[in-house]
Amino acid sequence: MTSVTSPPECLLKPMVFPQKLMMGPGPSNCPPRVLNACAMPILGHLHPEFTKIMDEVKAGIKYMFQTQNEWTVCVSGTGHAAMEAACCNLLESGENTLVCCNGLWGERFSDMAERNGAVVQKIHKPMGEVFTLGDIEEVCVLSPDLYKNNKHNMPPKHWYIFKPVAHIYNCLLLVDSVAACGGVPMFMDKWEIDALYTGSQKVLSAPPGVSPISFSSRAKSKIQSRKTKVRSWYFDMNELSNYWGCDDGPRRYHHTGPINTVYALREGLARLADESSRLPCVSGVKVPDGVNWKDVSNYAMENYKVEIAGGLGAQAGKIWRIGVMGSNATPDNVKMVLRALGEAIKNVQRQK
Amino acid sequence: MTSVTSPPECLLKPMVFPQKLMMGPGPSNCPPRVLNACAMPILGHLHPEFTKIMDEVKAGIKYMFQTQNEWTVCVSGTGHAAMEAACCNLLESGENTLVCCNGLWGERFSDMAERNGAVVQKIHKPMGEVFTLGDIEEVCVLSPDLYKNNKHNMPPKHWYIFKPVAHIYNCLLLVDSVAACGGVPMFMDKWEIDALYTGSQKVLSAPPGVSPISFSSRAKSKIQSRKTKVRSWYFDMNELSNYWGCDDGPRRYHHTGPINTVYALREGLARLADESSRLPCVSGVKVPDGVNWKDVSNYAMENYKVEIAGGLGAQAGKIWRIGVMGSNATPDNVKMVLRALGEAIKNVQRQK
Structure with a gap:
């Protein structure tokens, strides 16, 4: 015994x-409407009632991000999970990344990028100062071997900063908007952002645990034509996008989503859909x-x-x-x- | 405009x-007690009232796993996130892993291990059949270059299967108990398991989104003496263990935990503490x-x-x-x- x-x-x-x-x-x-949603009965992670709620969440994120991107889903984790998902899907070993650091998150993203085998180039400004398009372009001009412009058809690199000089130099533009999105104007498509993510527990007033993320068609093509597998199985967008119904195939069981937190996020997004001022x-x-x-x-x-x-x-x-x-x-x-x-x-x- | x-x-x-x-x-x-916990007011991810709840969750997991391991925490994701956390913390590029496959999850674990750069050796049985200690030992004897016994002091390898012949051959033993733990006897310390994880949405009757995981002192030493960083920042136990108060240092902000789901898990664990029959x-x-x-x-x-x-x-x-x-x-x-x-x-x- x-x-x-x-x-x-x-x-x-x-x-x-x-x-x-x-x-x-x-x-x-979290307002009562959102908290109450957490306490609703559990559904299966592939039940039609739940996949309908997932579809509503996708519609809400597309509205929040102002995007039509097919690959608009949630990561089953908190804001840093979305950051890691953006990083590990877009980057392959040996690829270059330009990170604009004016605070803690630039450093964290650099760390994540290095863990994914990327070669990180950082530029710094003190906290509270912002990078201008000129600052970025200067880096590109000084490193013509890394950041050639469109005509030279280099493999894409990745930028962790706002505003698209990126596409002139054939790079992808990644934006972290965990604390801002929903509270300030955000036009993913118009601003040509290639990867954008946010958290549930900030402007949306939902509990943490599920994080909206979206990839442009450019980013999607890059991910679909990777030479190596995404280093994370849990965050692999080739599977996540199917589970979130972004393709025509039947949804496969990839993992169990955080069901009740998704309910709550749906209510947070519904509150955003009800509002007009930001x-x-x-x-x-x-x-x-x-x-x-x-x-x-x-x-x-x-x-x-x-x-x-x-x-x-x-x-x-x-x-x-x-x-x-x-x-x-x-x-x-x-x-x-x-x-x-x-x-x-x-x-x-x-x-x- | x-x-x-x-x-x-x-x-x-x-x-x-x-x-x-x-x-x-x-x-x-999820019973009402658990669902109601989800709807309780949000606390900060480092507020003392919340870290107290995290400590209670740790105590509950130690009871559930029957372990005294210091590194007993939750991963902020669903069961597959815990699987990935176990995999990416224990494995480094080029290391050998023996995976016993008698179903879908052996294959998934192999996939994850390969994404982490490991060299995977698989042995197969049809679903419904189990591996005996003899089956495992046979593999070890046939591959003496990979699975030397203790005296030869080889670097540890990892096994994804039940029961410890592992330590005779200086390997680490990893066990997936997502669907079983809490419902069947589980003695992590006595059985010399080095990494064990489960889900919240199975026997514990809590919503998915946070997953208990524990590492033995052997596993902890291995992780702390890695030559390379864990490929995932989000799942890195060197940081997660601090956020969960497993060392003497002050808790650092690593990420925002899924607060309300942690409340619910705490209630699921409390129900287990109330019960005696399994x-x-x-x-x-x-x-x-x-x-x-x-x-x-x-x-x-x-x-x-x-x-x-x-x-x-x-x-x-x-x-x-x-x-x-x-x-x-x-x-x-x-x-x-x-x-x-x-x-x-x-x-x-x-x-x-």
Whole structure:
């Protein structure tokens, strides 16, 4: 008889859920309509009722991204999973990638690209500064062996930055819009973006766990003509696109989708379809000299149950990040944050 | 002014959720306690209330797996994501893997291993037959250059099969228990399993989207002494283990976990901690000669809203798979399935 360790005591007590106002860069609060969808009965991952919901989700993403791309699906993971899916599908070993780094995510993408065997070229700007088309074109002109223009018909490279000089130099353009999409204008087709992804837990106010992604026909052709298999089986768009009904064949069982999270995302997208106005959704607020950002954030959480997040990477300690997104984007919430922030700063300064 | 395509009509109507009895090999129905947890308010992915829940989940997985492994966490994806995480963490380019194939998942694991650069050796048996320790040892004896025994101190290889001859030949043992764990005895430490994973939507009766996984100290050492980075950033255990609080350092932001699905998994694990009896959870039922399995499954779904799944791979068309797992494991449900199955078979035979 094999002895069995006892069940853990901590699981015999209920969980506690304080109601917090999530005004950081995400996750944002989920409205009741979205949370209730999570609690709907489970369906099979290939049942017709569920594939209908998947089709509705695809329609919602196409609207959100303003695209007609056939390969518009969800990755069954959170925002970083979509980032990895974009990376591992587009890149093959030995291919060149130009990454424009002005913060943490450029560095992360470079890391992912290297894990996929790509040769990464980085250009840097301090956080808060943006790259102009001129900056990019300069790199292309200085490295004519890597970034030849269209007529030379080089194999495509990949850029992790906004705006398409890319296609002049026969590259593919990859854009991360995890925190912005849905809150700022986004025109994937018009702007000739080749790969675009976002998260569910930001502007869409759905729980994290499933992430919209779309590939242009150029990107699709590149992926379909790869010389090697995508390094990830889970994220392989050749299979994912079939499971999401993007081709004419019957849907094959690739993996079990995160069914209830897909319900919730569908409701988040439906809320977007109901709205017409959009607004910029994460603001950086400079931390005053001599103030410890964390003390202020802690004060706001302790006294107001309001989340105000700090900066990341080079901006750590220098800014707060305040998200006004999804169902949290109301005048009352903004007033509450301003009140908590003002009071917290005064209080922290008084204590010095 | 850029023109905007209209919001999709389909998102302006509500979703429809028929209540189905999910008696296939998963997902199984989620009981109200689990579904309600999904709809609880969102917390930040690093808030102390949430990391406490993560700690409870870890305790629950350790109980379920009967292990004391430090590296016991969840992957933020469904069961196949855990499979990929096990594969890409343990394997490096050029390493040997022995995969015991007696069905679809051995083939899938081989595919994943090859995508990670491994050299795969497969041995085959027909579906329904199992590998004995003698079968494995025979392979080792026939390939002494690959599977030397302990004294020769070869670099570890990986086996995708049950029971540890592995350690005699200085290999690591990887076990997939997506459909079984929690429903059949599982003693990870006693059986010297080096990597074990399962899904949330099977015996635990939670929604899919987060998958328990554990690595032994042997596996941990192997991963920490890799010569190359794990090919996946999202699944890299060196980072995931920190986010899940498995080391003494402060938790770093690696990615946003699927928060609400983690709540639900915690409730699934709590239900397991409440229970004492366990039972085998997926039964294969032979399809009688001359009967089309799909007609029978369709009949059961149309008339009883009961899911009875078909076989996969070599067993496609030959068996039905009936899952009796989690909250569905009641005498009433079994009676219902037997009634639906019996009536369906009669009806299908009558129509011929």
